[in-house]
Amino acid sequence: MKYLCLVYMEEKHLHAMPQAERVALSDESMAYCEALTKQGELLSASPLHPVDTATTVRVRNGKVAATDGPFAETKEQLAGYLLIHVRDLNDALRVAAKFPGARYGSIEVRPIKEGGCA
Amino acid sequence: MSEESSTSLRAVVEELYRTQSRQVLATLIRLLGDFDAAEEALHEAFTVAVEQWEREGIPANPRAWLVSTGRFKAIDGMRHRARFDASLEELARQLETASVSLDAESFDGPSVEDDRLRLIFTCCHPALTPEAQIAMTMREVCGLTTEEIARAFLTKPATIAQRIVRAKSKIRDARIPYEVPPQSELPARLDAVLRVVYLVFNEGYSASSGNAVTRQDLSGEAIRLARVLVQLLPDPETIGLLALLLLQDSRRDARVSESGDVILLEDQDRTRWNREFVAEGAALVQQAFSMGEVGPYAIQSAIASIHAQAADAAATDWRRIVELYDLLLQAESSPVVELNRAVAVAMLDGPAAGLTLIDGLLARGELKTYHLVHAARADLCRRLGQTEEARRAYEQALSLTRQGPERRFLERRLLGLTGQGS
Structure with a gap:
């Protein structure tokens, strides 16, 4: 089963972080992703540009409406993702919980619907 | 078969349904990998039992018979529907071959007890909302109907039905596994299970609105569920929870007057407390405390046990109660516990x-x-x-x-x- 783990964080916390801490967090995240790749569980992972670059697209009554910003207004913004391939939700939750970002923000774990397109 | 023996067969089947249907269901969910298919299979198995046992007599191991018949019926049904949906044929074949190694042992061994735990842990999975966990537990583990659950929680059957449908889709689509969590995750996951049992009890013990202070059925279900858990997972907290429920429930008759008014602990007629529950609860408290480190439920049960064994409010060992509240605050700090401590x-x-x-x-x-x-x-x-x-x-x-x-x-x-x- 494939799961998309969406990493939510408060960007201002990240920006306010001392340089050394930010580098350490980034190194730790990359090391974790490397380990997951070796285990064959990580398909793809990437940090995202800050939320100011997000656009949400909706189509209503045949009209396309693109709005600035993420899909929901919360304190935390979508900061990155991991696309993983594991046995079941419990394993997915275990993988997500060990990602360093889980300590700073939230990770939304979404099962991937097979055989669809986005 | 004579009319008399036919009546007695019906009584046997009804008794089996009452005592075994949840275990049969739990095993069928494991074998079929699907809640709805398992429920359907369960009912088919009992229907066939009534017909077939009348002709052939009751099998030596009725539970194993029910599981194997239910599984057979489910696979058969899938084959039948496969004529319209080819993917079902593949699924039916998978199910059949996956279970060829199953013998009577698999239908009736220790793994069957594990199935009940699997069912409980799946229904109380943290990926489901607390309301869904309660509804699923009452429906699947306790076997209450949607209408019964709705009545107990003062809500509409449609609301409960929707919660159950959503929970089942989430279990299927997000692939919540049918398993007992590994030892390393057990304490946290067990907490969630115990919380559901405690919420069900409390819902029955003090309704959050309306005139009935007690809704005995729910509290009774919670106690029954706690007993099952103690039997399956004799952990100090599980034992503590059962003790707590028994001790609280022992005061059921004394805490409300005939006109339905609340009577405070200190004013209750202690001769009306259920002595059997008090004795059983007190023994369980001892057992939990003898096992080493105790958690919030065991500590609360110890407090309840001191109240239950005191002749009146003045004779209560308040010093020990304050000590136990201190211990409880260490285990689980909460303003409500602080309030109770202040009263002590x-x-x-x-x-x-x-x-x-x-x-x-x-x-x-x-x-x-x-x-x-x-x-x-x-x-x-x-x-x-x-x-x-x-x-x-x-x-x-x-x-x-x-x-x-x-x-x-x-x-x-x-x-x-x-x-x-x-």
Whole structure:
């Protein structure tokens, strides 16, 4: 089963972080992703540009409406993702919980619907 | 078969359904990997049992027979539907080959007990909302109907049905596994299970609104569920929870007057407490504490046990109760526990000491809208002769509760103040 783990964080916390801490967090995240790749569980992972670059697209009554910003207004913004391939939700939750970002923000774990397109 | 034996067969099947259907269901969910398919298979198996056992007699191991018949019927049904949906043929073949190694042992060995635990842990999975966990547990583990659950929780059957449908889709689509969590995750996951059992009990013990203070059926279900858990996972917290439920339930008849009014612990007729439950609860408390480190449920059960064994409020070992509240605060700090501790301190060191603690809680902004804080405060003020302050606190408490019997109790206390004069 494939799961998309969406990493939510408060960007201002990240920006306010001392340089050394930010580098350490980034190194730790990359090391974790490397380990997951070796285990064959990580398909793809990437940090995202800050939320100011997000656009949400909706189509209503045949009209396309693109709005600035993420899909929901919360304190935390979508900061990155991991696309993983594991046995079941419990394993997915275990993988997500060990990602360093889980300590700073939230990770939304979404099962991937097979055989669809986005 | 004679009419008489046919009646007795029906009684046997009904008894089997009552005592075994949840275990059969739990195993069928494992074998079929799907809640709805398993439920359908369960009912088919019992239907076939009534017909076939009349001709051929009751099998030596009825539970194994029911599981194997249910599984066969489910695979057969899938084959039948495969004529319209080819993917089902593949699924049917998978199910059949996956289970070829199954013998009577798999239908009736220790793994069957594991199936009940798997079912409980799946229904109480943290990926489901708390409401869904409760509905799923009542429906799948306890076997209550949607209507019964709705009545118990004072809601519409459609609401409960929708919660169950959503939970089942989430279990299927997000692939929540049908498993007992590994040892490393067991404490946290067991907490969730115990919380569901405790919530069900409380829902039955004190309805959050309406006139019935007790809804015995739900509390009875919770106690039954706790017994199953103790049997399957004899952990100090599981034992502590069962003890707590029994000890609280032992006061059921004494805590409400004939007119449905609340009677406080100190004013209860202790001869009306259920002595059997008190004795069983006290023994379980001992057992939990003898096992080493205790958690919140075991500590709460120890407090309940001290109350249950005291001849009256004055003879209660308040010093030990305050100690246990200290222990409880270490295990699980919460303002409600602090409130209870303050009331115990008032019994040990006098109302002024308790009042200081409660005022401290309120000053921190905690529990401001919790009616029991104001009721407890009012009671301590009353004991200290601060009638005006007591009146204000009772009125505050009244403005915060909707429950009929609680309101009548507070109104009586207010009236009592007027009698005292100010």
